[in-house]
Amino acid sequence: MSTLIVENRAGQRVSLPAQPSLTLMDIMRTNGVEDILALCGGTCSCATCHVIVEDEFAERVGPASEDEMDLLEYSDHRTSSSRLACQVVFSEELDGLCVRIAPED
Amino acid sequence: MQTFDVIIVGAGHAGAQAASLLRQRGFTGTVAMVGNEPELPYERPPLSKEYLSGEKPFERLLLRPAEFWRTHEIEMLTGLHIEAVDTEGHQLRAESGERFGYGALIWAAGGAPRRLACQGHDLAGIHYVRTRADVDAMRAELGDTDTVVVIGGGYIGLEAAAVLNNLGKSVTVVEAQDRVLARVAGEPLSRFYEGEHRARGVDVRLNCSVDQIVGENGQVSGVKLQDGAVLPAQLVVVGIGILPAITPLANGGAAIETGGVLVDEFCRSSVPDVFAIGDCATHHNPFCSTGAPIRLESVQNANDQAKVVADYLTGNPQPYVALPWFWSDQYDLKLQTVGLSVGYDQTVMRGDPAARSFSVVYLKDGRVLALDSVNLVKDFVQGKALVKAGAIPDLEALADASIPLKSLAVPA
Numbered sequence: 050m051s052t053l054i055v056e057n058r059a060g061q062r063v064s065l066p067a068q069p070s071l072t073l074m075d076i077m078r079t080n081g082v083e084d085i086l087a088l089c090g091g092t093c094s095c096a097t098c099h100v101i102v103e104d105e106f107a108e109r110v111g112p113a114s115e116d117e118m119d120l121l122e123y124s125d126h127r128t129s130s131s132r133l134a135c136q137v138v139f140s141e142e143l144d145g146l147c148v149r150i151a152p153e154d
Numbered sequence: 155m156q157t158f159d160v161i162i163v164g165a166g167h168a169g170a171q172a173a174s175l176l177r178q179r180g181f182t183g184t185v186a187m188v189g190n191e192p193e194l195p196y197e198r199p200p201l202s203k204e205y206l207s208g209e210k211p212f213e214r215l216l217l218r219p220a221e222f223w224r225t226h227e228i229e230m231l232t233g234l235h236i237e238a239v240d241t242e243g244h245q246l247r248a249e250s251g252e253r254f255g256y257g258a259l260i261w262a263a264g265g266a267p268r269r270l271a272c273q274g275h276d277l278a279g280i281h282y283v284r285t286r287a288d289v290d291a292m293r294a295e296l297g298d299t300d301t302v303v304v305i306g307g308g309y310i311g312l313e314a315a316a317v318l319n320n321l322g323k324s325v326t327v328v329e330a331q332d333r334v335l336a337r338v339a340g341e342p343l344s345r346f347y348e349g350e351h352r353a354r355g356v357d358v359r360l361n362c363s364v365d366q367i368v369g370e371n372g373q374v375s376g377v378k379l380q381d382g383a384v385l386p387a388q389l390v391v392v393g394i395g396i397l398p399a400i401t402p403l404a405n406g407g408a409a410i411e412t413g414g415v416l417v418d419e420f421c422r423s424s425v426p427d428v429f430a431i432g433d434c435a436t437h438h439n440p441f442c443s444t445g446a447p448i449r450l451e452s453v454q455n456a457n458d459q460a461k462v463v464a465d466y467l468t469g470n471p472q473p474y475v476a477l478p479w480f481w482s483d484q485y486d487l488k489l490q491t492v493g494l495s496v497g498y499d500q501t502v503m504r505g506d507p508a509a510r511s512f513s514v515v516y517l518k519d520g521r522v523l524a525l526d527s528v529n530l531v532k533d534f535v536q537g538k539a540l541v542k543a544g545a546i547p548d549l550e551a552l553a554d555a556s557i558p559l560k561s562l563a564v565p566a
């Protein structure tokens with residue numbers, strides 16, 4: 050099983066079993082990651098699933114789509130490797146991927 | 155009798171969020187959540203979208219995994235229906251006879267779908283869309299179904315119609331008013347959705363009232379309209395709104411207004427130590443231009459009111475001032491709404507509906523109240539600032555989709 054590493058807002062890191070074809074949001078939610086609210090259930094409407102992809106993975110994960118960018122535009126915590134976790138589909142290539150949950154806006 | 159410092163009635167969006175936030179805010183007292191559905195808290199919006207279509211399995215709807223509730227010491231009492239609230243004695247009675255004592259009560263019971271009352275209302279094959287059980291029952295019959303009549307052209311009815319049409323069913327939508335979404339959106343949006351459904355083969359009947367449901371051997375066979383016409387149907391989906399679940403609290407003496415539990419800006423009801431949040435709570439919303447008390451049926455409202463109560467109970471009272479927003483998915487159309495259009499006196503169209511990416515802006519006395527954006531996340535996001543500021547934009551600029559909304563967000 051591949052893994053997804055998540056750093057929560059308190060700076061603690063957890064390693065989660067990650068199933069390809071699920072979104073990062075789904076993986077975090079099914080594993081009970083508390084800081085991910087994902088209010089809109091992945092419909093790109095709420096930005097409460099904002100994560101920051103660690104630099105070494107940024108290229109493999111790829112940039113945010115236009116809709117994502119629009120939604121992230123108003124986050125005070127946006128960085129160049131910000132993504133919405135509900136818009137990133139996990140794959141085996143991303144094994145070991147490390148993301149940090151952005152602070153609450 | 156078991157007693158808890160906080161009991162939450164209703165294990166839906168609002169209840170689940172209140173419980174998790176209490177713990178997140180450091181509340182150390184005992185907390186129980188009572189829900190009359192068998193499931194742990196799950197997302198409701200996909201019920202008329204990806205869960206109905208089969209794209210998402212139930213596990214992905216769960217708001218939190220089972221162990222979350224255990225590790226956060228939230229006692230989950232599922233499958234239990236609260237029948238009575240003794241607001242003086244701070245006690246609840248379940249249908250099973252069990253009693254529970256509470257320090258504070260958070261009433262987050264949502265609502266039950268408004269049922270048909272006409273002749274034939276009890277035939278097999280009539281479905282509502284509120285719970286997982288409702289949708290499982292509908293899905294179990296879909297295999298043998300070719301023709302569906304959806305009663306009610308609101309968001310839930312139209313979302314269900316879109317999914318069922320995608321699944322290859324022949325779908326008719328029956329709406330009593332002269333346009334779909336009449337209660338929640340302006341005419342340009344209604345006409346757009348009407349056109350989109352028709353273009354995909356959905357038969358949209360406006361100004362049509364249902365006279366009765368007709369059947370054979372106890373099973374639905376059609377829907378008879380008031381003009382005498384009978385629409386054939388093997389399955390009927392009813393989406394005509396909800397009735398807030400408030401009876402036990404009303405009997406316990408809590409003030410009720412417009413069908414919901416009346417609450418103040420801290421979500422306190424009229425009886426001591428009882429709060430109400432989510433779909434069942436009637437409140438004064440700072441974004442409602444008419445000033446009338448309202449109920450909001452949205453995830454945003456459920457969530458933000460839960461926050462208000464969690465803050466209040468952890469000694470940091472903050473009034474409810476959150477900006478309303480909402481979404482709806484039909485076909486490949488992503489609708490996003492910000493603000494409340496209630497009381498608007500003007501609409502402005504931004505962009506071209508024919509391009510299937512546009513916004514309808516709602517104004518009152520020139521001030522922006524709300525926006526409905528279709529496949530246009532940018533306007534939804536940037537429109538928030540306009541609604542918050544109550545901006546009075548130049549109307550020509552507002553109608554020009556090439557001018558970003560954020561440049562118009564000067565406070566009035």
Ligand SMILES: Cc1cc2nc3c(=O)[nH]c(=O)nc-3n(C[C@H](O)[C@H](O)[C@H](O)COP(=O)(O)OP(=O)(O)OC[C@H]3O[C@@H](n4cnc5c(N)ncnc54)[C@H](O)[C@@H]3O)c2cc1C
Binds near residue numbers: 163165189198434479
């Ligand atoms: C099909 C559908 C699609 C939707 N789509 C969207 C959408 O796209 N976007 C959006 O923002 N909103 C949407 N909504 C609205 C949103 O789901 C609701 O606003 C939200 O669920 C309200 O949360 P709540 O906690 O107040 O009520 P609920 O989620 O309804 O939870 C209340 C719970 O309390 C239980 N209960 C009631 N009475 C009792 C009792 N006496 N004892 C014990 N338990 C009781 C109920 O059975 C229920 O489980 C949709 C709703 C539906 C039904």
Ligand code: FES
Binds near residue numbers: 098
């Ligand atoms: S869950 Fe709402 S934008 Fe990702």
